[in-house]
Amino acid sequence: MPVTSVDKDLEKLTMTIVADFPVPVRRLWDAYVDPRQLEKFWGPVEWPATFTRHDVFPGGRSEYYMTGPDGSRAGGYWEFLSVDEGASFEVLDGFTGADGTPDPDMPTMRAVFEFEESGSGSRLRTATYFNSLDELEQLLTMGIEEGTRSAMSQIDDVLADLTSFAADRATEAQLLSDTQVRFSRVLRGTPQQVWDAHHDPELLRRWNHGPDGWSLVGCDLASAPGETNRFVWAPDEGTDGESFALSGELLSTDPPHREVFTETMEGADAPPTHNVQTLTPVEGGTLMSLVVTYDSLELRDLILGTGMVYGMEAGYKRLESEVLTRS
Structure with a gap:
């Protein structure tokens, strides 16, 4: 399990997740910017993700949906506020409704993903900033922490796969x-x-x-x-x-x-x-x-x-x- 800590600060309205990986930063970064790789671990095990759009540049946007065991879908999007290649990106993270448009009844958070070297390889620190305590508690009740742990339990297999996404593969x-x-x-x-x-x-x-x-x-x-x-x-x-x-x-x-x-x-x-x-x-x-x-x-x-x-x-x-x- 790559997640090493989860810190919820109810006063600062933040949740920070730290995860460590035995691979170089570049390998970890590529897993997040390549939609083929990201969708293999972004959703919880029972809710795999499909990314229909993934634009990793300032002003870009990502759109995805997760499919549940009964075939139901839950959608989401990112709006990229900044990208420092190989080091960090910042997004507005929101939910979408059945028609793919932002869901006004669900929170929109700001999330910062920071990639850095560690003694054993690389470390990812994800800090999520909420607009209110009610929104933070709402998502905690929905199982955001458990869902994140489940999703990231799949990432080691993706990072270890050095052939499926290699530069020498054909179209x-x-x-x-x-x-x-x-x-x-x-x-x-x-x-x-x-x-x-x-x-x-x-x-x-x-x-x-x-x-x-x-x-x-x-x-x-x-x-x-x-x-x-x-x-x-x-x-x-x-x-x-x-x-x-x-x-x-x-x-x-x-x-x-x-x-x-x-x-x-x-x-x-x-x-x-x-x-x-x-x-x-x-x-x-x-x-x-x-x-x-x-x-x-x-x-x-x-x-x-x-x-x-x-x-x-x-x-x-x-x-x-x-x-x-x-x-």
């Missing part, structure tokens, strides 16, 4: 729901380098040209929300196939961390997807998380069945070899 797809998929890949470059490789037409042509024998022949990039992205691929001479295009609207952008956009294949009779790409620095490079929401389960399975993941991996390999390692 993976994780089903978050019937209509939502998270694609993940650690790319060997900084977030700024990866961002530039997605937004510079010349760099895009070097890696995002589809299967061997194809080229990116059209590249119109949106520069502001409301504008349109459009990409056109065509077969090289001697390669069978017909050209095709993907287009969509840029909805929001926060370089070099996060971008939200729609996307659809021109001429296809299918609604556009809603895509959220997040870039997070981790050991070995940048974690690229792309959460795609489809209109239906059938559309999700149809698109995944085209070999999309293999195509993405081929592109990301070229991105590393043709762009990132030459920057």
